[in-house]
Amino acid sequence: MVRRRRTSGILAWLLEALFFKKRSVKIGIYGPPNAGKTTLTNRIIHTFADEEEDVGTASEIPHETRRAVRRGGILIDLKQNLKQFQRTNFNSNPQPLSDPTRNGDPTRNGDPSTNPSTKSGRKGRAKLKLDVVDTPGLATKIDFHDFLAYGLREEEAKQRAKEATEGVIEAIKWLDDIDGVILLMDATQDPYTQTNVVIIGNMEARGIPVVIAANKIDLSSAAPQKIKKAFPQHFVIPISALTGENMPEFYAAMVRRFR
């Protein structure tokens, strides 16, 4: 049985090598509740796969997503999608669009010489085939009382708390099968939380590449520079998943980091 598995592994590798078929990378979208994970996942799908398709419903009630949802077959082609960015990403706030495939990444914290595209000069390869996994929000405490304020009945709130707890465990299990992580943080909140620090520490220990998205920059209280300062060793891209602000830069960072 072991031999058969080994043979099939070699065969798959040979087929892949012969036909240059590049596998999809699995990208998990992680973060605390209400950071905007489902909004971001929907936006990625609308931009690169299907404008009508949603993986989940975004809601102001925390822990709306309680099961991980995977959407496969997404191809990010930065050059092909330039026009699409303009059409879908700046509906509410039109801005001139720069070419996200050009060298140099002003959003990267730290030494710019570590930018892989600058180093290799492979600016033409601006494609990334990926599956995205929208995950339930990670939290250290889930209390049904928090849901009562949103009009849920006690039984509903308790059920939601139970499902949210199971969701956290499911989200963490997915990490074993993930090639890269988009860590979404709410730029209007303090980034120095136990959840953020623990996730980043664990990603570093596992060697999983991370892109941090500082979301909700459309809000006046957003302070993405605080997130940049808190995690200087990582890519931190300020975005608004809701309005589409700065999304081309975010997609460019994804391609560079996860390719």
Place this chain on the structure above:
Amino acid sequence: MHKCLRCGKDFEKMNEGMFGGCPECGSKLFLYVREGEEEHATELVRRLEKKTETAGKLPLEGAALEGVEPLEEAGGGGELSSEGDKIESLKIVSPGVYELNLDTLLGRRGIIMRLKEDGSYAIHLPSLFEKKEKARRNRHTP
């Protein structure tokens, strides 16, 4: 510079010996500190410690996720133990109130639920076996 979040020891560079945790205290949480920002890092560590402390005293009544029953009706309360002493990945404070130890869960150590303050635990065996099964499969995969 990398600073251990538990014992505060500074390390100039990450080395292989640190992959399993801090050589001094075993903690796996490090904070990256840029030159000249040591003061900022000390402040961050202090704030995180304060947040952990203010988690406070919590009552425990005993409840469970589906499929796991509490050992018996619980009562009383108690001070939360420090992160390092915790073996549980999940604590059921009362019906509908849960505390998760992300560090333990992310560390792939299997799911251990704390049901009572007097030392009653429920161990989710499938999560532990799953881990062994994965390790076994990895050994046999070329």
